[in-house]
Amino acid sequence: MLFLQTLVNGLALGGLYALAAVGFSLVFGVLGIVNLTHGIFLVAGSYGALLLWEHLGIDPILSIPPVAIVLFGVGYVYQRTIIHWAVSRASLVASLVVTFGVAMIIRNLLQLWFGPDIRTITPSYSFSSVTFFDLRIDLVRLIALGMSLVVLLLLTALLRHTHFGRSIRATAQQPLAASLCGLDVERLYAKTFGLGAALAGASGAIIGIVQPFSPATEAGWTLNAFIVVVLGGIGSPAGALLGGVLLGLINTLTAQYIAPSMTNAAMFLVLVAMLLFRPHGLLGNAMGESR
């Protein structure tokens, strides 16, 4: 029973990890950029939901659309300016350093604005839980898992069935060919980056009701996103879900059966092992060549 409970907790956590990583994965797959600003976008989403909840009483779940829209704009402008300049003047590796620098700046700004303390969002249903046979799960976790799956499904539909989605997939595979086919690749990059930021914000709003957050938690989320991508493969919602669930299971199983303090070590051990033995993810690569 304990094992089953651990599995259920792991799955619920995995849904969150998947959503938290999918935007990072998309940007990595399409632009080839490891966006170290991803975690801070996510935390900014949490703070956005916190503001809306504290001042206007808007439920965090309902705050997903406004938070996502704002972050889409931020991501779009960010790619068209700083990221674009860094890639065109220096290199893709330089973009890694630039996004790291920007993450430091935003983290500092959030600290100045909200203070360095750990915050939580507690809507009325925060302390309820659902019992299913003998398995217990917090209502917020269930809602968070549900919302994560909804967003991932919406994203899948977007990538599969819209012109924008098809353009994204085409560009991920062959940027040059896509531009020769008349796609405005630069604009598409900006939109993809905006979409990645919006997804980070949406997951931040959801994560806000489940886990405590502070500006300093951003680094952890960026690293988690990286591990999810390595586990599941780059650039697809399905890969993110697979990687997220695996990471969630590794996390809860380690906490339960080894030691709660060893979860990060276990996650990184799996990361290093994966990089060495299956560098293209468990399913191979869903989109484009790995960089």
Add this chain to the structure above:
Amino acid sequence: MSVVLQGTGVTKIFGGLTAMAEVDFTLEEGGIYGLIGPNGAGKSTLFNLITGYYPLTSGDIAFGGRSLGTMATYRRNQIGIARAFQISKPFPALTVLENVTVGAMFGGHGRGSASDIARHAIRTAGLEDVAHRHAQELTVGTLRKLEIARAIATGPKLLLADEPCAGLNPSETVEMVACLRSVREQGTTIWLVEHDMRAVTQVCERIFVIDAGRKVAEGTPDEVVNDPHVISAYLGEPAESILA
């Protein structure tokens, strides 16, 4: 004159496709040889067989009287077969001198210190003026010379050059021809694949013509361009119009 490279009955079959059939060739020390043929004739295949990139199906290639058999590519490089690629791959953030020094230090079995060898190679290739420039600042023509300089810095007895003049403008072509001549004067035998007939006929002493994996002609530039087999198989039109 001793024989540097000798191929006897060189044959390569990929699956059911015969890419190279019973080709014989003999290269003597200190010569400049050409290899021409239409696209897909097997020029690259032949170079890949000599450097050991592909194994032979049958026949034999001997270097300096010694059969190469199944010797690995890097070993062939060490015993003196160097290849300059058409698409040059310099170390972009290093200077020309540093690029060539790497070749001299690691491929090198030449005499003297690596920096002496590198400076010598740079002089031979005519790169003195840009020795302290970074490779990423160079033009295509200069990069091609750098590729040659780095290859000869490894001290090869034989240099296989893949279309060293492709994409160069006429004055760069003239410089490249001069560069190849001075490499030869240092005692390195050169075999080059080239589409630029003007360059081939100017620089080469002897030319091999292959078509569809077979050698169709061999001889001096004059003999080759007037050979009826070559005209029909390769040129497809009178030689005068090619050379015009």
Add this chain to the structure above:
Amino acid sequence: MTATPRKLFLAFIVVLLAIGAVLPGYVSPYHTRVVMGFFMFAGLASAWNILGGFSGYWSFGHAAFFGMGAFGAAKISTALGAAAGSPAAMILPVAGATLIVAVFAALIAYPILRLRGIFFAIAMLGVSQVVTELVNNVSWIGGGVGVFMPSPVPAGTRPEVFYYYIFGALLLLIILVTYAIRRSKIGYGLLAIREDEDTAKMLGVPTEHYKIASFVLSGVLVGILGAVYGYSLGYMSTGSVLRLDIGLNMIVFCIIGGIGTIWGPVLGTAIMLFITQVLLSGFLDIHLMITGGIVVLMILLMPSGVLGFFNAKRWIRFRERAR
């Protein structure tokens, strides 16, 4: 190269050395500690540069070597039961810690150096996280509750002056090592690997050996600095030495000064520490923002660092004209 700039440069170094040798007698303990910190971070950045700058393998996890050096020395010194007040008591623990770091680095070098680019960087970050959690949670190591190290500072000597000279000497050593490597065959091989590993291999560079050698050397030098830093703290827990920011600062300082140059890491450390510790020491709450802002501006305006910028644009032209 013309002789005059070289002589001027050497004279400049000699003057700096002379000033460095007598400085602690003339400045406050606070400023002695600031300069000591500069020596240590410049040493760390230079050591990181041997791997990251020369071979192009950017490690985000060098803090692991730093922490292993510190805790290795602590464990050995505790086991030996060394007496306080004797600098000689440092020798064995520091040597032992160096050996531990060397063995560890050599063991992980081959597999982890098969990864390239960002994947190597993040895998090293993973290694440092695993090391951090092990140090923190394995009670035998004792990072969780913290460990004490006996002070080797002789009676009558101020601790910050003692460590000032040790870190200063280590920085000199690391710069000399860097210089020797840059001029040697292995240096050329590493640069070739950084520029294009496949072409380097084709030209006969023994890429695997060279990568492993620079990885181990870089890690060992960082480990030695970690061991001495542990002594300078006297008491340390996991968070005092296995800090993410130490690993990241090494990279940031190199980027600012000029990655892959001999003096870039030293210059970058000087610039950054001057800005954060001297100019803006009163604005602790915006340090992150300043560091981040400088990093972003550097990449956008001078992607090859201060030294790289002047090297590429002025120095080369100057030399060409001088010849």
